[in-house]
Amino acid sequence: MTKLDADNSRGRASEYSAICKARQENGDHKGAAAGGAMISLPQVHYLDGSQPLDDYNPHLHRNVETPTTNTETLIHLLKGSLGTGILAMPNAFFKAGLIVGFVGTILIGSLCTYCIHVLVRSQYQMCRQLRVPILSYPRTLELAMKQGPRVLRGFSTYAGTAVNAFLIVYQLGICCVYIVFVATNIKQVVDEYHETKLDVRLYMVMLLLPLILINWVRNLKLLAPFSSFANVITFVGLGITLYYVFDGIPSPSERNMVGHVVDLPLFIGTTLFALEAVGVIIALEYNMKNPVDFGGYCGVFNRGMVTIVFMYVFVGFVGYVKYGEAAAGSITLNLPTDQKLAQSVKIMFAIAIFITYALQCYVPLEIVWSTYIKDRLGQASSTKKLLVEYLMRTCIVIGTFLLAVAIPRLELFISLFGALCLSALGIAFPATVELCLLWPSKSYGRFYWILVKDILLIVCGILGLVIGTYVSIANIVHSFL
Template sequence: MHKLDADMGAGENPTACKPHQQNGDRKEARRSVTKISLHQLPEPDGSPPLDDYNPHLHREVETPTTNAETLIHLLKGSLGTGILAMPNAFFKSGLIVGFVGTILIGSLCTYCIHVLVRSQYRMCRSLRVPILSYPRTLQLALEQGPSVLRRFALYAGGAVNAFLILYQLGICCVYIVFVATNIKQVVDEYYEAKLDVRLYMVMLLPPLILINWVRNLKLLAPFSSFANVVTFVSLGITLYYVFDGIPSPSERNMVGNVVDFPLFIGTTLFALEAVGVIIALEYNMKNPVDFGGYCGVFNRGMGIIVFMYVFVGFVGYVKYGEAAAGSITLNLPTDQKLAQSVKIMFAIAIFITYALQCYVPLEIVWNTYVKDRLVDVSNRRKMLVEYVMRTCIVIGTFLLAVAIPRLELFISLFGALCLSALGITFPATVELCLLWPSKCYGRFYWILVKDILLIVCGILGLFIGTYTSIANIVQSFL
């Protein structure tokens, strides 16, 4: 399988190229500004370039994932704690704003990922390399963009990696809090001694370390399949409780408090935009051409995900109103065994998904910042260092979760802080800069106008959403 230094890290993966292409492709990518013109790319109307190089044909993946496995990973990567937080998000936005806003944000996230993947493919064709990482893509695009942006090209790789690592580790922190909180609710019904939720986090630490020693994404596919089944069964039971005595939607607010809208946006972004996992999945597909397109793997997966998020958010808020918790499972009865089983099943599913989410930052850190420093180290010792690194990163997420066990505020903070940049601002910047030399922005420069609007919206979402989330976290401790 590809190591994610090619997928997410700063450099290209040499193992992804055929042996006779490795050195040449890497050198060409690094000398792209002087040796290759990036504006010799397909036009926005889809007309091909003169060069018929197809990056997909030059990818070599040791254990590629099929379309079905990719769809399973996509669903599992997105159907986590985010969907369970949607009733709380609808409480902040109101029914109408939540319904329309979730669809719009889901469509925006889907479109921006398509922009990024399409731009990467076009750049790979021009540079004649099988893969370009997200950080490398942004860096090369900025070098070709407006002069005011070129000065930031040197810092692009580090910025993307920092946001990716922070976001994925933030997800892992949320998962630890979620699993521990749900287990605590169940155990508290049977034992008089009410243990602190942090003690449950301590109990989770050893198995979390062990599952994150799995180094192959394909090996996680069966676990993801099991987790998907458990998730859908648990959702079904949860909806049974939701529809049992559900009140009329007219009893809920159609429009929420405007001050809380940034929290709604942050939560919805967190729930929908698993950008790190999505890009990694595309890179590791057996048939990456099937990823895009109107009926491609990505659109099918996102269609299912957005529908489920809207549905659960809407009916969950109608049922629980202002009492909607950071996870809808926390609203279920604590004294009924069926409800308790839902909490345990969701805890198991999220526990498994932790390994998938943590896979991305682990591979970035290993391939970008650690592996190259161990050139003269034996393979056995190198593997030992990798396992130590994996263990330390898991412990780091555990410590952060213990420090701030606020589920809904965690979700909103990391969604606003990281995904406004990774999922909206950076993809639009890549497309804007990529087309800058040729000025092929379509009639009336609509692509340029669209990209500028996306960049502005992403930046506003980052600053406003992050400020609101941090202010609420501080307020919760007062």
């Protein structure tokens, strides 16, 4: 997570600002009705690919300044998996047990992969129908719901706002996790050299000004050299971490094969947080030189996700075998506190995640600024706009800081935001898009299996959101008692 985040943040920012805004009015092109009425779109036949809609190919009309090759996209996708998510997997396996964790991670990874395929495929079909090169995720859900079942059309006006809200909350949630992660790892190192043990919240206070300053950087290109450096130390840190994991690792038979049922929502939330990155993936697909190679059984996305799921299963499995019930919210916190090599790992990850904070925060900053603030300033001077933007950036950083100070529980943060946001963004919303897109033609296949499947996915997403969020909040409350 680093240079990848810079590339992806630029891609996501362009998706939610310049591109989305430039194309948004095209939603009324080729039969799209204004005023929230049902959109009359051509019949969809993408399931078997036998009946193309017309000769318009959105891929050929995309104007990407610096498109990425298949290999570059795959590398970006893989590098994006090395962050707080993978470091939290041993704790997730502790919640689920070895067998449930192993099987559950593969199933959740497969589900996330399938739902992303559904979303990307549906976006492509809608772009063909509307004859536009790209549609943002919020705009996709909004337009799809306008042509879906009558009961959903009334909510289409709020669909884009809902997607933006979940994206903003999720990205800011990641920033909260990063603040807790950096402060906790620094505290462990400093505590070894000072008798006075400061509260982790004081370390967060020390981080506040540097976080504000790094988020005042409006051009992500300035962070690119730091991102490259962070990439290197992330890989080195993970390698050293695995060295400690395999040093004297016990037998798997000493660990639970199945965890407690009440902890399964925490496992699901943590795994979703680690595996699901819908905003990043959409940005990667959009920026590809050959986006047609993204999908398919042996496409770039599937190859990347197979590797990522394997890495998460591997780190989660061996990490839990090594540390058992002591597996912390980040495996770095389980490393020895009195060895300089282990201390260096914690400092490495703290530096890398600190840099990544600015990159992760860039997305909600861009959404809030471009969608909700910039246009309202009207004809204000450029100086006033700049001051308002810096004030907005400062307030958002302070908001994530206050939440992190209020709840400095890393593993509970990860589970909460995974369940709260990604159940909707990664599962329920993609299924809703497909269900609504096929509604006019009722092309749901034999026995309406696609309709049944999408309804089940929506139900699973809602249940994951409600149950996972409830359990995470209950555990947060319990941790203070």
